[in-house]
Amino acid sequence: MNLSRTAAVIAVGAVLFAGGCSADKSTTTNETTTATVADGVTNAPADIPEFIIHNGAVVSGPSTISYKTGGTVKFTVISDKDDQIHVHGYDKEIALKSGEYQTVEFKATIPGKFEIEIHSNDSLVCTLEVS
Numbered sequence: 001m002n003l004s005r006t007a008a009v010i011a012v013g014a015v016l017f018a019g020g021c022s023a024d025k026s027t028t029t030n031e032t033t034t035a036t037v038a039d040g041v042t043n044a045p046a047d048i049p050e051f052i053i054h055n056g057a058v059v060s061g062p063s064t065i066s067y068k069t070g071g072t073v074k075f076t077v078i079s080d081k082d083d084q085i086h087v088h089g090y091d092k093e094i095a096l097k098s099g100e101y102q103t104v105e106f107k108a109t110i111p112g113k114f115e116i117e118i119h120s121n122d123s124l125v126c127t128l129e130v131s
Contacts, residue, residue: 048103049126053079053096056121066129067108073128074105084119087128093119 051061067073077085079096086093087104089112094104108130116125 049075051075051077051125053077053081053083053118053125056081056083056118057123058118058125062126064127064129066131069108069111069130071108072105073108073130074103076101076103077125078102085116085125086119087114087116089114089128 049062049065052059065073065075077094077096078099078101080098081096082098083096084093085096085104087106089110090106092104092106094102096102111130114128114130116128117123118125
């Protein structure tokens with residue numbers, strides 16, 4: 001092999017090796033996502049509202065979430081303790097397991113303003129507005 005051909009083979013090999021080392025090998029599953037709530041930082045999906053509950057109180061999340069009638073209400077909750085949240089008006093109760101994201105999703109069929117509360121102590125998570 002001449003010198004330029006040898007250099008070309010080495011360059012192609014280096015590119016292939018580097019590409020193999022940096023390739024995204026992540027997979028997606030339908031398993032529950034588990035996370036630790038530390039200093040209000042989690043890894044929940046960024047495209048939906050997220051609420052962080054610590055010691056039975058909301059420490060992060062919007063005070064109001066708004067949706068159009070007929071749309072889909074969707075938000076994520078994570079708590080450091082087992083608990084439940086309740087969506088008034090829709091009579092939805094969602095079980096929370098410590099350290100696990102719970103994504104809540106349902107059709108916005110009833111217009112109005114509704115409280116979403118932590119069931120154990122009736123603390124307000126946020127207000128749901130459907131118009």
